[in-house]
Amino acid sequence: MSTDGSRPLYKEVKLAITRILSAGEVGGGDAIPTEKQLSERFGVSVGTIRKAIDELVAERVLIRQQGRGTFLAPLSPERMLNYFWHIVRKDGTREVPIVQTLGFQGVPADAETAARLGIPPGAGIFRIRNLLLLGGEPVIIDDIRIAQAMFPGLTEADFVSRDTTVYGLYQSRFNVSVLKAFDRLSAVAADPASAKQLGVALSTPLLQIDRIALTFEDRPVESRRSLLLTDRYEYHNALTSEEH
Amino acid sequence: MSTDGSRPLYKEVKLAITRILSAGEVGGGDAIPTEKQLSERFGVSVGTIRKAIDELVAERVLIRQQGRGTFLAPLSPERMLNYFWHIVRKDGTREVPIVQTLGFQGVPADAETAARLGIPPGAGIFRIRNLLLLGGEPVIIDDIRIAQAMFPGLTEADFVSRDTTVYGLYQSRFNVSVLKAFDRLSAVAADPASAKQLGVALSTPLLQIDRIALTFEDRPVESRRSLLLTDRYEYHNALTSEEH
DNA sequence: AAGTGGTCTAGACCACCAT
DNA sequence: TGGTGGTCTAGACCACTTA
Known part of the structure; x- marks a missing residue:
């Protein structure tokens, strides 16, 4: 993945992650790929992945748990x-x-x-x-x-x-x-x-x-x-x- | 500035910045010191300063303007x-x-x-x-x-x-x-x-x-x-x- | 012990603003 | 032109969970 010159890379990554979630492949409470996996899949640094996930966590779409993983927020x-x-x-x-x-x-x-x-x-x-x-x-x-x-x-x-x-x-x-x-x-x-x-x-x-x-x-x-x-x-x- | 072992460093920095603002030395719309100045003053990396400011921006206490500086949010x-x-x-x-x-x-x-x-x-x-x-x-x-x-x-x-x-x-x-x-x-x-x-x-x-x-x-x-x-x-x- | 996210650093380069 | 914040990288080390 690379920037098209108009949007920051981490925004592209955020959109790509959102599309994965939006498609319904991941259910509420399920884990998404690890930061390292995403960084290799998209060909960007872990820091960029983290910045994209940071925003999705702030929007309450994702939940991070240290030592466990990152999950689609369950509507408990x-x-x-x-x-x-x-x-x-x-x-x-x-x-x-x-x-x-x-x-x-x-x-x-x-x-x-x-x-x-x-x-x-x-x-x-x-x-x-x-x-x-x-x-x-x-x-x-x-x-x-x-x-x-x-x-x-x-x-x-x-x-x-x-x-x-x-x-x-x-x-x-x-x-x-x-x-x-x-x-x-x-x-x-x-x-x-x-x-x-x-x-x-x-x-x-x-x-x-x-x-x-x-x-x-x-x-x-x-x-x-x-x-x-x-x-x-x-x-x-x-x-x-x-x-x- | 160094961590006391319990709180992350960027949280300490955030608190320190908050104290500066809270003291009333800085008025609404005034600029705070630049990220580089803060990083030297507190003896931490710019990345850590940025993470502290990130949170204060998310809380709408500060406003960042590329090329100009970071300001105490004016209640316009x-x-x-x-x-x-x-x-x-x-x-x-x-x-x-x-x-x-x-x-x-x-x-x-x-x-x-x-x-x-x-x-x-x-x-x-x-x-x-x-x-x-x-x-x-x-x-x-x-x-x-x-x-x-x-x-x-x-x-x-x-x-x-x-x-x-x-x-x-x-x-x-x-x-x-x-x-x-x-x-x-x-x-x-x-x-x-x-x-x-x-x-x-x-x-x-x-x-x-x-x-x-x-x-x-x-x-x-x-x-x-x-x-x-x-x-x-x-x-x-x-x-x-x-x-x- | 291995794997996850959390923190922190150092530095490069870019975009924007003032002068 | 110089200074600001914005993006991106690479890597070290820490804290926590799971097995």
């Missing part, structure tokens, strides 16, 4: 809680939610969902509705939409019986690694259906969270709308580039 | 908008708010504010209330509390006549660089005073944002509560470690 429940779960009890404690699946349908995508997921309007999607319990109480309603093409053969049973998080399921069953997400938050009044499911009065203020989850090359994986009851829980956001 | 309006301003119009466009100062008082700190700011209860604070306009309409109410000890001699005129953001004022007048912030979001119903100031009906759902802003060594700078009207604007959060 622990990692999920650290990186993609921002809902915290007001006393500061964090909990893993209990999920009750309320509905699972295969339907054609409406125009807005199609645009969000980057698929043609009318293409098949799965729509999943969940009620999430925290501290034994219903606190969140989730409405999840994913493309059937990306998750072929997914069934309601997969969702109900999974022993991991939703993103862990995407990775372990379909080799789809969620790497980033974008949340848009606003305050809304509870509609009758939501109020009933959450056990609160009509028009109670709720925190609405619209999320798009992305995998490699910023391909959309999931569009999700959450409604959060913020009497005992709130949404936390750390405005810092490190030490999450 | 542009940077603020990128890193500490998460309120976006629903069509995706970003605006700089117009600020109207509604109140400026020097008062003793209540227990909760004292705890948040890390000062003794009863110590003097400034409390500033602002109304923020976006698209010509009132959209946000801000309630800011800062320690008088950290901002000696601050006056209402400073706030009203400033030609920069609030964080830019902290840095240019008092050498206080805001480096991180933590936001806690919840949905609340508009109380009578807020409803009147924002020009909406009583009990309109509002997005409440409680922020703590921190400087070097995680010292608290500011405690702020914002109330955001989310009919045309929303709060954006990117769950990713890079490319903000």
